[in-house]
Amino acid sequence: xxxxxxxxxxxxxxxxxxxxxxxxxxxxxxxxxxxxxxxxxxxxxxxxxxxxxxxxxxxxxxxxxxxxxxxxxxxxxxxxxxxxxxxxxxxxxxxxxxxxxxxxxxxxxxxxxxx
Amino acid sequence: xxxxxxxxxxxxxxxxxxxxxxxxxxxxxxxxxxxxxxxxxxxxxxxxxxxxxxxxxxxxxxxxxxxxxxxxxxxxxxxxxxxxxxxxxxxxxxxxxxxxxxxxxxxxxxxxxxxx
Numbered sequence: 464x465x466x467x468x469x470x471x472x473x474x475x476x477x478x479x480x481x482x483x484x485x486x487x488x489x490x491x492x493x494x495x496x497x498x499x500x501x502x503x504x505x506x507x508x509x510x511x512x513x514x515x516x517x518x519x520x521x522x523x524x525x526x527x528x529x530x531x532x533x534x535x536x537x538x539x540x541x542x543x544x545x546x547x548x549x550x551x552x553x554x555x556x557x558x559x560x561x562x563x564x565x566x567x568x569x570x571x572x573x574x575x576x577x578x
Numbered sequence: 579x580x581x582x583x584x585x586x587x588x589x590x591x592x593x594x595x596x597x598x599x600x601x602x603x604x605x606x607x608x609x610x611x612x613x614x615x616x617x618x619x620x621x622x623x624x625x626x627x628x629x630x631x632x633x634x635x636x637x638x639x640x641x642x643x644x645x646x647x648x649x650x651x652x653x654x655x656x657x658x659x660x661x662x663x664x665x666x667x668x669x670x671x672x673x674x675x676x677x678x679x680x681x682x683x684x685x686x687x688x689x690x691x692x693x694x
Contacts, residue, residue: 506669507685565611565626
């Protein structure tokens with residue numbers, strides 16, 4: 464079965480410092496991996512996606528993630544946090560092979576950005 | 579253009595009553611998904627539509643839950659005899675295609691259901 468584990472339920476950083484949100488996946492097949500963001504009282508928005516092309520994926524708002532098959536990881540990073548980055552972040556997997564495209568979400572990481 | 583819309587935005591109902599939640603996907607999107615977001619269970623898949631058919635209903639938690647899609651567009655999620663554990667935010671998403679296609683799923687704002 465496919466799944467994702469977000470290693471931190473809550474991450475706090477200061478504005479201007481780097482962000483690291485950790486995600487490990489489990490999949491029997493070559494997965495597609497995503498990061499979604501959910502700002503308070505707003506809908507889910509796609510940050511970036513990996514679909515077996517380049518292992519370093521760049522997304523919106525300066526975020527990027529690197530797919531590491533040997534470590535089964537897909538960590539999200541940003542060099543410098545902004546106050547507007549405070550939100551809930553979800554690592555997501557959708558498996559190939561007979562897949563319906565349904566998304567399997569991690570438990571989420573709340574990012575707090577302190578001034 | 580218009581995004582995915584859902585109605586109502588909030589619904590409070592008494593235990594045992596039936597509720598209907600509506601989703602209007604982005605025009606031209608053939609794939610439609612329902613998810614549920616709750617404190618205890620996180621975000622979980624409920625059902626997937628391709629056109630008007632539902633090839634994957636594996637996430638529906640019980641037979642009290644059903645969904646339909648008509649005209650390849652609007653979808654309705656119905657919960658019969660609601661229970662308190664049904665309280666959650668119900669999210670709808672649509673995409674150009676489903677299956678193995680890596681198309682982005684666009685999410686609606688959700689319907690917050692509270693069962694008292």
